[in-house]
Amino acid sequence: MFKKENIAIFPLLSALPIVHGFSWGEEAPNMSEAYSDPNLVEIRVSGFLKTLGANASSIVVKINPNNNPLKDRNVMEITKKLLKRKFTDSGEVEVYANTIFTKLKDVVLTVKPADCAICILYFENELREKFVGLIHCSAKETDELLPRKTIEYLKKNYLVDPATIKIGITPAISKEYFYVNPGEISEDNWNGFMQKKNDLIFLDIIGNVRNQLEGSGIQAKNIQYFDVDTFASALVGKTFSHRMAEDLGLPNGRYIVAVGLNSGTY
Numbered sequence: 001m002f003k004k005e006n007i008a009i010f011p012l013l014s015a016l017p018i019v020h021g022f023s024w025g026e027e028a029p030n031m032s033e034a035y036s037d038p039n040l041v042e043i044r045v046s047g048f049l050k051t052l053g054a055n056a057s058s059i060v061v062k063i064n065p066n067n068n069p070l071k072d073r074n075v076m077e078i079t080k081k082l083l084k085r086k087f088t089d090s091g092e093v094e095v096y097a098n099t100i101f102t103k104l105k106d107v108v109l110t111v112k113p114a115d116c117a118i119c120i121l122y123f124e125n126e127l128r129e130k131f132v133g134l135i136h137c138s139a140k141e142t143d144e145l146l147p148r149k150t151i152e153y154l155k156k157n158y159l160v161d162p163a164t165i166k167i168g169i170t171p172a173i174s175k176e177y178f179y180v181n182p183g184e185i186s187e188d189n190w191n192g193f194m195q196k197k198n199d200l201i202f203l204d205i206i207g208n209v210r211n212q213l214e215g216s217g218i219q220a221k222n223i224q225y226f227d228v229d230t231f232a233s234a235l236v237g238k239t240f241s242h243r244m245a246e247d248l249g250l251p252n253g254r255y256i257v258a259v260g261l262n263s264g265t266y
Contacts, residue, residue, distance in 0.1 A: 004051050010168030012224035016122050018132050019052045019108075020259040022170050026237050030253030032112045038089035045090070045110070048256060054108050055263045059083055060092045061100065063111040063136050068096035074146065075153045078102035078109065098141050099150045101133030105261045109134050112254035114242035115230045117172035117206050119147065119213070120259045126159040132259045137169075137209045139178065143185045147209050151216035162217030169225035170257055173243055175204040177231040 003009045006025035013020055023031060031048070033041045045060065061078050076082075076097040083104075085093050092110070100109055101121065111118055111134050121133035135141075135150050154160040175193075179200040187194065193204040193211065206225055214220055234241035240253035 007048065007051055008226070010120065010224050012166060012222070013120065013122060013168050016166065017130060017262045018122055018259060019054050019262060020120050020132075020168070021052050022118070022257040023048055023255045024171075024239055028239065028255060030240065031256040032254035033088070033090045035251075035253045042090045045092075045256060049108055049258060052258060053262075054258070054260050055106065058106050058108045058260060058263075060108050060110055061102075062088070062092040062094050063098065063100060063109075063134060064094045064096055065098055065111075065116075065136050065138065065141075070096055072096040074141075075099040075150055078104065078107055080104065083107070098136040098138075098146055099133065099153075101131050101154075103129050103131050103261070105263050108258050108260035110256055110258045111136050112256050113170070113172075114240045114245075114252070114254050115173035115178065117142075117209050117225075118170040118257045119209065120168040120170070120257065121165060122167075122259075123154065123160050123165040130261060131158075132261055134257065134259060137172075137205060139180065139185070139203055139205055142203075142205055142208050142212075143189050145189060145212060147212040148216050151213065151218065155217075163219055163222075165218055166222045167213060167218060167224070169206060169209060169223065171226045171228035171230050171233065171239070172205050173231050173241065174206075174229040175202040177229065177243060178203055178205065 006028040007021045008024045009021040030036050117137040119135035179202045193208040195202045230241045231244045233239045234244045239255050245252035
Protein backbone atom coordinates (compact mmCIF):
# COMPACT_ATOMS: atom_id res chain seq x y z
CA MET A 1 0.00 0.00 0.00
CA PHE A 2 1.44 3.35 -1.02
CA LYS A 3 1.00 6.48 1.09
CA LYS A 4 2.36 8.64 -1.68
CA GLU A 5 4.46 7.83 -4.70
CA ASN A 6 7.60 5.90 -3.71
CA ILE A 7 6.58 5.43 -0.07
CA ALA A 8 4.90 2.25 1.20
CA ILE A 9 3.11 1.80 4.52
CA PHE A 10 1.44 -1.13 6.29
CA PRO A 11 -2.38 -1.03 6.46
CA LEU A 12 -2.16 -2.93 9.78
CA LEU A 13 -0.21 -0.04 11.30
CA SER A 14 -1.93 2.85 9.58
CA ALA A 15 -4.57 3.43 12.30
CA LEU A 16 -2.02 3.51 15.12
CA PRO A 17 -0.68 6.75 16.67
CA ILE A 18 2.55 6.51 14.67
CA VAL A 19 4.19 7.60 11.44
CA HIS A 20 5.89 4.84 9.51
CA GLY A 21 6.87 3.69 6.04
CA PHE A 22 9.66 2.74 3.69
CA SER A 23 10.93 4.15 0.42
CA TRP A 24 10.09 2.02 -2.61
CA GLY A 25 9.58 2.46 -6.34
CA GLU A 26 11.36 3.38 -9.53
CA GLU A 27 11.90 6.99 -8.43
CA ALA A 28 12.96 6.15 -4.85
CA PRO A 29 16.61 7.27 -4.51
CA ASN A 30 19.51 5.75 -2.63
CA MET A 31 19.29 6.74 1.04
CA SER A 32 22.76 5.70 2.21
CA GLU A 33 25.72 8.04 2.52
CA ALA A 34 27.93 5.07 1.66
CA TYR A 35 26.74 5.39 -1.95
CA SER A 36 25.85 9.09 -2.29
CA ASP A 37 27.00 12.46 -1.01
CA PRO A 38 26.02 12.76 2.71
CA ASN A 39 24.52 16.22 2.19
CA LEU A 40 22.33 14.89 -0.61
CA VAL A 41 21.30 11.92 1.55
CA GLU A 42 20.33 14.28 4.38
CA ILE A 43 18.06 16.20 2.00
CA ARG A 44 16.51 12.98 0.68
CA VAL A 45 15.85 11.61 4.16
CA SER A 46 14.38 14.91 5.29
CA GLY A 47 12.01 14.93 2.32
CA PHE A 48 11.01 11.33 2.93
CA LEU A 49 10.23 12.00 6.61
CA LYS A 50 8.26 15.12 5.72
CA THR A 51 6.08 13.06 3.37
CA LEU A 52 5.51 10.52 6.15
CA GLY A 53 4.29 13.32 8.39
CA ALA A 54 7.13 13.23 10.89
CA ASN A 55 7.80 16.35 12.96
CA ALA A 56 10.44 18.44 11.19
CA SER A 57 12.34 18.88 14.47
CA SER A 58 12.57 15.14 15.15
CA ILE A 59 16.00 13.62 15.71
CA VAL A 60 16.76 10.82 13.29
CA VAL A 61 18.28 7.72 14.92
CA LYS A 62 19.79 5.17 12.52
CA ILE A 63 20.77 1.55 13.03
CA ASN A 64 24.28 0.82 11.77
CA PRO A 65 24.60 -2.98 11.69
CA ASN A 66 28.09 -3.06 10.23
CA ASN A 67 30.26 -2.48 13.29
CA ASN A 68 29.96 -1.65 16.97
CA PRO A 69 32.71 0.72 18.14
CA LEU A 70 30.64 1.91 21.13
CA LYS A 71 29.84 -1.64 22.29
CA ASP A 72 26.09 -1.02 22.14
CA ARG A 73 23.86 -3.84 23.36
CA ASN A 74 22.07 -5.60 20.53
CA VAL A 75 18.65 -4.72 21.98
CA MET A 76 18.39 -1.20 23.38
CA GLU A 77 15.99 1.59 24.21
CA ILE A 78 16.65 4.98 22.65
CA THR A 79 16.70 7.50 25.51
CA LYS A 80 17.41 11.21 25.77
CA LYS A 81 20.90 10.44 27.05
CA LEU A 82 21.72 8.52 23.89
CA LEU A 83 20.60 11.45 21.73
CA LYS A 84 23.63 13.41 22.95
CA ARG A 85 25.87 11.42 20.61
CA LYS A 86 27.66 13.22 17.82
CA PHE A 87 25.68 13.45 14.58
CA THR A 88 26.90 11.77 11.41
CA ASP A 89 27.77 13.76 8.28
CA SER A 90 24.22 13.15 7.06
CA GLY A 91 22.68 14.55 10.27
CA GLU A 92 21.74 11.31 12.05
CA VAL A 93 22.44 9.77 15.44
CA GLU A 94 24.00 6.37 14.83
CA VAL A 95 23.53 3.32 17.06
CA TYR A 96 24.98 -0.15 16.71
CA ALA A 97 22.14 -2.27 18.06
CA ASN A 98 20.02 -4.38 15.72
CA THR A 99 16.86 -3.83 17.79
CA ILE A 100 16.00 -0.32 18.90
CA PHE A 101 12.82 1.10 20.43
CA THR A 102 11.67 4.30 22.08
CA LYS A 103 8.79 6.13 23.77
CA LEU A 104 10.23 9.54 22.87
CA LYS A 105 7.99 11.61 20.63
CA ASP A 106 10.72 13.77 19.10
CA VAL A 107 12.62 10.84 17.60
CA VAL A 108 12.31 8.89 14.35
CA LEU A 109 13.93 5.45 14.23
CA THR A 110 15.44 4.41 10.90
CA VAL A 111 17.45 1.72 9.21
CA LYS A 112 18.73 1.52 5.64
CA PRO A 113 18.50 -2.07 4.37
CA ALA A 114 19.04 -3.64 1.01
CA ASP A 115 18.08 -7.30 1.45
CA CYS A 116 17.36 -7.73 5.17
CA ALA A 117 13.86 -8.04 6.63
CA ILE A 118 12.99 -5.11 8.90
CA CYS A 119 10.32 -5.42 11.58
CA ILE A 120 8.44 -2.25 12.50
CA LEU A 121 6.98 -2.59 16.00
CA TYR A 122 4.26 -0.86 17.96
CA PHE A 123 3.56 -1.88 21.56
CA GLU A 124 2.54 -0.61 24.99
CA ASN A 125 3.86 -1.58 28.41
CA GLU A 126 1.75 -2.27 31.50
CA LEU A 127 1.66 1.48 32.26
CA ARG A 128 0.09 2.02 28.79
CA GLU A 129 3.15 3.91 27.63
CA LYS A 130 3.43 3.76 23.85
CA PHE A 131 6.58 2.56 22.06
CA VAL A 132 7.77 2.10 18.51
CA GLY A 133 10.71 -0.01 17.43
CA LEU A 134 12.73 -1.64 14.65
CA ILE A 135 14.37 -5.05 14.38
CA HIS A 136 17.07 -5.44 11.74
CA CYS A 137 16.76 -9.06 10.63
CA SER A 138 19.74 -10.00 8.51
CA ALA A 139 20.43 -13.69 7.99
CA LYS A 140 23.02 -13.41 10.78
CA GLU A 141 20.64 -11.80 13.27
CA THR A 142 17.85 -14.17 12.30
CA ASP A 143 20.22 -17.10 12.79
CA GLU A 144 21.05 -15.71 16.23
CA LEU A 145 17.29 -15.64 16.98
CA LEU A 146 17.11 -11.87 17.43
CA PRO A 147 13.35 -11.62 16.71
CA ARG A 148 12.60 -14.12 19.47
CA LYS A 149 15.12 -12.60 21.86
CA THR A 150 13.66 -9.13 21.28
CA ILE A 151 10.16 -10.21 22.29
CA GLU A 152 11.54 -12.06 25.32
CA TYR A 153 13.42 -8.91 26.32
CA LEU A 154 10.28 -6.76 26.07
CA LYS A 155 8.27 -9.29 28.08
CA LYS A 156 10.85 -9.53 30.84
CA ASN A 157 12.02 -5.93 31.14
CA TYR A 158 8.95 -3.92 30.05
CA LEU A 159 6.14 -6.34 30.96
CA VAL A 160 4.77 -6.18 27.43
CA ASP A 161 2.02 -8.63 26.46
CA PRO A 162 3.18 -10.15 23.12
CA ALA A 163 -0.44 -10.68 22.06
CA THR A 164 -0.86 -6.89 21.83
CA ILE A 165 2.27 -6.15 19.77
CA LYS A 166 1.70 -5.18 16.13
CA ILE A 167 4.42 -5.72 13.53
CA GLY A 168 5.00 -4.91 9.87
CA ILE A 169 7.81 -6.72 8.02
CA THR A 170 9.36 -5.07 4.99
CA PRO A 171 10.34 -6.83 1.74
CA ALA A 172 13.50 -8.94 1.90
CA ILE A 173 15.53 -11.19 -0.34
CA SER A 174 13.82 -14.54 -0.95
CA LYS A 175 15.32 -18.00 -0.67
CA GLU A 176 15.36 -18.14 -4.47
CA TYR A 177 18.30 -15.73 -4.44
CA PHE A 178 19.83 -15.79 -0.96
CA TYR A 179 22.24 -18.51 0.02
CA VAL A 180 25.07 -19.21 2.44
CA ASN A 181 27.78 -21.82 2.59
CA PRO A 182 27.54 -24.80 4.95
CA GLY A 183 28.89 -23.86 8.36
CA GLU A 184 27.84 -20.20 8.13
CA ILE A 185 24.59 -20.76 10.04
CA SER A 186 23.25 -23.02 12.77
CA GLU A 187 21.08 -25.29 10.65
CA ASP A 188 18.93 -26.25 13.65
CA ASN A 189 17.69 -22.64 13.70
CA TRP A 190 16.40 -22.92 10.11
CA ASN A 191 14.32 -26.10 10.21
CA GLY A 192 11.59 -25.65 7.60
CA PHE A 193 13.14 -22.44 6.30
CA MET A 194 16.12 -23.63 4.27
CA GLN A 195 16.84 -25.69 1.19
CA LYS A 196 20.15 -27.34 0.33
CA LYS A 197 21.10 -27.19 -3.33
CA ASN A 198 24.42 -27.51 -5.15
CA ASP A 199 26.47 -27.41 -1.93
CA LEU A 200 24.72 -24.17 -0.90
CA ILE A 201 21.98 -23.45 1.66
CA PHE A 202 19.15 -21.19 0.50
CA LEU A 203 17.36 -19.36 3.33
CA ASP A 204 13.82 -18.10 3.84
CA ILE A 205 14.54 -15.13 6.11
CA ILE A 206 11.01 -13.72 6.34
CA GLY A 207 9.55 -17.16 7.02
CA ASN A 208 11.99 -17.72 9.86
CA VAL A 209 11.39 -14.25 11.31
CA ARG A 210 7.62 -14.78 11.28
CA ASN A 211 8.02 -18.17 12.90
CA GLN A 212 10.14 -16.72 15.72
CA LEU A 213 7.66 -13.91 16.32
CA GLU A 214 4.62 -16.17 16.40
CA GLY A 215 6.49 -18.64 18.60
CA SER A 216 7.08 -15.79 21.04
CA GLY A 217 3.36 -15.06 21.39
CA ILE A 218 2.74 -12.53 18.60
CA GLN A 219 -0.64 -13.21 17.03
CA ALA A 220 -0.52 -14.01 13.31
CA LYS A 221 -3.23 -11.42 12.69
CA ASN A 222 -0.92 -8.78 14.20
CA ILE A 223 1.89 -9.45 11.72
CA GLN A 224 1.74 -8.04 8.21
CA TYR A 225 4.45 -8.51 5.61
CA PHE A 226 5.10 -7.71 1.98
CA ASP A 227 5.79 -10.90 0.01
CA VAL A 228 8.13 -9.05 -2.32
CA ASP A 229 11.71 -10.01 -3.19
CA THR A 230 14.35 -7.27 -3.03
CA PHE A 231 16.67 -8.99 -5.53
CA ALA A 232 13.96 -9.34 -8.19
CA SER A 233 12.65 -5.83 -7.46
CA ALA A 234 16.13 -4.33 -7.77
CA LEU A 235 16.51 -5.96 -11.18
CA VAL A 236 13.63 -3.81 -12.45
CA GLY A 237 14.76 -0.67 -10.63
CA LYS A 238 12.22 -0.56 -7.81
CA THR A 239 14.67 -0.82 -4.92
CA PHE A 240 18.23 -1.82 -4.02
CA SER A 241 19.72 -5.24 -3.38
CA HIS A 242 23.21 -5.81 -2.03
CA ARG A 243 23.23 -9.41 -3.27
CA MET A 244 22.08 -8.36 -6.73
CA ALA A 245 24.71 -5.62 -6.92
CA GLU A 246 27.49 -7.95 -5.76
CA ASP A 247 26.49 -10.90 -7.95
CA LEU A 248 25.88 -8.90 -11.12
CA GLY A 249 28.28 -5.98 -10.66
CA LEU A 250 25.48 -3.41 -10.73
CA PRO A 251 25.16 -0.15 -8.71
CA ASN A 252 24.57 -0.58 -4.99
CA GLY A 253 22.37 1.45 -2.67
CA ARG A 254 19.93 1.31 0.22
CA TYR A 255 16.30 2.21 0.82
CA ILE A 256 15.07 3.55 4.18
CA VAL A 257 12.60 2.31 6.79
CA ALA A 258 11.31 4.70 9.44
CA VAL A 259 8.93 4.78 12.39
CA GLY A 260 8.09 7.32 15.08
CA LEU A 261 5.32 8.20 17.48
CA ASN A 262 2.95 10.96 16.44
CA SER A 263 4.07 14.15 18.14
CA GLY A 264 0.59 14.56 19.62
CA THR A 265 0.56 11.07 21.17
CA TYR A 266 0.09 10.96 24.93
